[in-house]
Amino acid sequence: MAKDMSSRTNEEPLCPICIETLKVPRTLTCLHTFCQHCLSKYIQESDCSLVGKPSFNCPVCCRPTYPPSAESKQPKEWAGLFPQNTALLVLLGEEKAKVDFLCDPCSSEEQSIIAMGFCVECREYLCESCINAHKKIKIAKGHRILTIDEISKSPDIIMNLNVSSSCTIHTDKEIEYFCKDHKTVCCVKCSIIDHRSCSELVDLKTNAKSALEEDPRDVFEILRRIEDFLMSHMQTSKSNIKRLETQTNEIVSTIKNAREQVNKLFDVIENYVEEKGRQLYKEESIKLNDLNQECQSQLTAVQGSRKLLDAILRLGNETHVFLTARQIQTQLTNYREQIVKKYTAIESKEITLTLHESLKTLMSLAADQLATVQTEIKVDMLSLDVIFRTPTLDSVIELEGHNSGSTPFFRGSVWLPNGSILLCDNVNDTCCLYSPEYTHLADLTVKDPWNVCFVGGDEVAVTMTQAKKIQFLTCTAPITPTRSFTTRYYCDGVAALSEDKLVISGYNDSSNQNYYWSILNTQGKEEYYHEIDQEGETVTYLAVNETKTRLYMSCYDINTVYCFGLNGQLHFVYTNEQLKGPTGIGVDRDNYVYVAGYQSNNIHQLLPDGNLIQISTIGIPNTPWTLTFDKSGTRFLLTSESDMSHKCHIYVLK
Numbered sequence: 001m002a003k004d005m006s007s008r009t010n011e012e013p014l015c016p017i018c019i020e021t022l023k024v025p026r027t028l029t030c031l032h033t034f035c036q037h038c039l040s041k042y043i044q045e046s047d048c049s050l051v052g053k054p055s056f057n058c059p060v061c062c063r064p065t066y067p068p069s070a071e072s073k074q075p076k077e078w079a080g081l082f083p084q085n086t087a088l089l090v091l092l093g094e095e096k097a098k099v100d101f102l103c104d105p106c107s108s109e110e111q112s113i114i115a116m117g118f119c120v121e122c123r124e125y126l127c128e129s130c131i132n133a134h135k136k137i138k139i140a141k142g143h144r145i146l147t148i149d150e151i152s153k154s155p156d157i158i159m160n161l162n163v164s165s166s167c168t169i170h171t172d173k174e175i176e177y178f179c180k181d182h183k184t185v186c187c188v189k190c191s192i193i194d195h196r197s198c199s200e201l202v203d204l205k206t207n208a209k210s211a212l213e214e215d216p217r218d219v220f221e222i223l224r225r226i227e228d229f230l231m232s233h234m235q236t237s238k239s240n241i242k243r244l245e246t247q248t249n250e251i252v253s254t255i256k257n258a259r260e261q262v263n264k265l266f267d268v269i270e271n272y273v274e275e276k277g278r279q280l281y282k283e284e285s286i287k288l289n290d291l292n293q294e295c296q297s298q299l300t301a302v303q304g305s306r307k308l309l310d311a312i313l314r315l316g317n318e319t320h321v322f323l324t325a326r327q328i329q330t331q332l333t334n335y336r337e338q339i340v341k342k343y344t345a346i347e348s349k350e351i352t353l354t355l356h357e358s359l360k361t362l363m364s365l366a367a368d369q370l371a372t373v374q375t376e377i378k379v380d381m382l383s384l385d386v387i388f389r390t391p392t393l394d395s396v397i398e399l400e401g402h403n404s405g406s407t408p409f410f411r412g413s414v415w416l417p418n419g420s421i422l423l424c425d426n427v428n429d430t431c432c433l434y435s436p437e438y439t440h441l442a443d444l445t446v447k448d449p450w451n452v453c454f455v456g457g458d459e460v461a462v463t464m465t466q467a468k469k470i471q472f473l474t475c476t477a478p479i480t481p482t483r484s485f486t487t488r489y490y491c492d493g494v495a496a497l498s499e500d501k502l503v504i505s506g507y508n509d510s511s512n513q514n515y516y517w518s519i520l521n522t523q524g525k526e527e528y529y530h531e532i533d534q535e536g537e538t539v540t541y542l543a544v545n546e547t548k549t550r551l552y553m554s555c556y557d558i559n560t561v562y563c564f565g566l567n568g569q570l571h572f573v574y575t576n577e578q579l580k581g582p583t584g585i586g587v588d589r590d591n592y593v594y595v596a597g598y599q600s601n602n603i604h605q606l607l608p609d610g611n612l613i614q615i616s617t618i619g620i621p622n623t624p625w626t627l628t629f630d631k632s633g634t635r636f637l638l639t640s641e642s643d644m645s646h647k648c649h650i651y652v653l654k
Helices: 003-008 034-045 073-083 086-091 128-136 148-152 156-162 187-191 204-211 217-314 318-343
Strands: 025-027 033-035 117-119 124-126 145-147 177-179 185-186 201-203 347-354 369-383 391-397 409-415 421-427 430-434 440-445 450-456 459-464 468-475 483-488 490-499 503-508 514-521 526-535 540-544 550-553 562-566 571-575 582-588 593-597 602-606 612-616 624-629 634-640 647-653
Touching: 025 034, 025 086, 033 034, 034 073, 117 148, 124 128, 124 647, 128 145, 145 148, 156 318, 177 187, 177 204, 201 204, 217 318, 217 347, 217 369, 318 612, 409 459, 409 624, 409 634, 421 450, 459 490, 459 503, 490 550, 503 540, 514 540, 514 550, 526 562, 540 582, 550 582, 550 593, 562 582, 562 593, 582 634, 602 624
Parallel strands: 409 450, 450 490, 490 540, 582 624
Antiparallel strands: 025 033, 117 124, 117 145, 177 185, 177 201, 347 369, 391 647, 409 421, 421 430, 430 440, 450 459, 459 468, 468 483, 490 503, 503 514, 514 526, 540 550, 550 562, 562 571, 582 593, 593 602, 602 612, 624 634, 634 647
């Protein structure tokens, strides 16, 4: 890995907008870097917001971006407000003498003045005039100003200057902690106000490495794969352009040969065909070149992220590695989404010529009736398994010790925070608890248990479909019932929104029998009810994303997956000819959605917006049923009706 990383660090950093070497690089909060001139032009041409806090969307990832201290500035001045990313230029092999640092105060006034120093406290590059003015300000008299020569000779200083560690809420405070409960960084003030009751706060100064959810080198490898993927896509498009040009020349030649047989009339046909063919070639080549330009911009952004991460890994401290890696992990979602939406399907375009078979009415036919020139499109789908994690069978476990009269069928399961597993054996009316090592701990008889979710503390909630009931149980041995409440309608799916709030799903057993989902508190009081205009009397399963803002619902007999906001807003409806009888559904740590196809014997992996990533069949048992992720979101448990035994399949995302 180290060799592969170092082999790519000597490439020149490019601007994703102009695709040229970065000049006066300015870095946004999402870590994407652009030439100041390019960024300024983009901002002025974009639909930026001047209402409230000034903002615009990043040209690469489209994240809302807020220029610092821009309230009194015009959009043309915003680019100069972002920090200069000199780390990419200096650390990736540029001669230090060639690196131009511009004065930040002057840049915000659209003046390009070479900086002579840097104020560590203000984090601003200053020209000679601004340095003198800075020293005269009472509040800034004790500030440390480094010379450009000092900065250029010390890459570690540059790295520190390019990694922002200020709290976004309390800007006068440094980031000191990472909250694992909320998966967010915070300062000491945030930790007291917002995270006082959280279970685990990691001190970044002493233990930043432990807060990383993924090895930055693995992130680097994924960036490299995305980079290779985009380069392959570009090469295919370039080959397509050459093929189109060759085909255009071939059809022109073909029509010239035909012209010899029909003399004067074919003069007209030749002119028509050549003009039409050249026109189509021009139009299609422009489209392909435009697509390549977008692809090149995406590639450049990926390369920039990967090179910055490499620089951080080599020269930054653990805090810098964590902060940068965490930002780049957010970018991975955007890179992957852009690939799924824009680059997975390669249109193989063909320009063809069709001659009319009959010449009997030759003199009465117009030129465009005698010959047709058009673009034929064939779509080849590229495999995405090189840039997305694929479910890979890790083990098949035998859950022994469960006392069952008949062969069990686990219709519901939950992976508890401590690694234990609780399953609902619907056939034998039993809830079973197993340790993280899959040894049997306890059983409890529960009539018709269907699905289960972890609520909090040491408690789970179990749906009892036919009884229209939610039963709460302890999830430690021995399992004991704690409380329960009844529901209005049949309920199958269940997920926890908090320790005192659940969302359930099923079908309305009144005359219309429509699918529904509803939000209830743990005392059974219904707070929100949403009905789907689709009839159904069979299984539904639920999952919620990490932030508890979206719920995903599988509906078995209509082969459909719905995604809703908690206010009832429909975000997407997913159907696919290769998804039959969807049952178990879960969400991984990247907020990608996984759906088990009971009748189609596969698992569908979706983006958070419902776009299909891939369909997995290898290692998937027949009739897969319930699907549940562990706390890390990197592995899931799958049960199957075909096993009809104590077996469960464990998959890891690789």
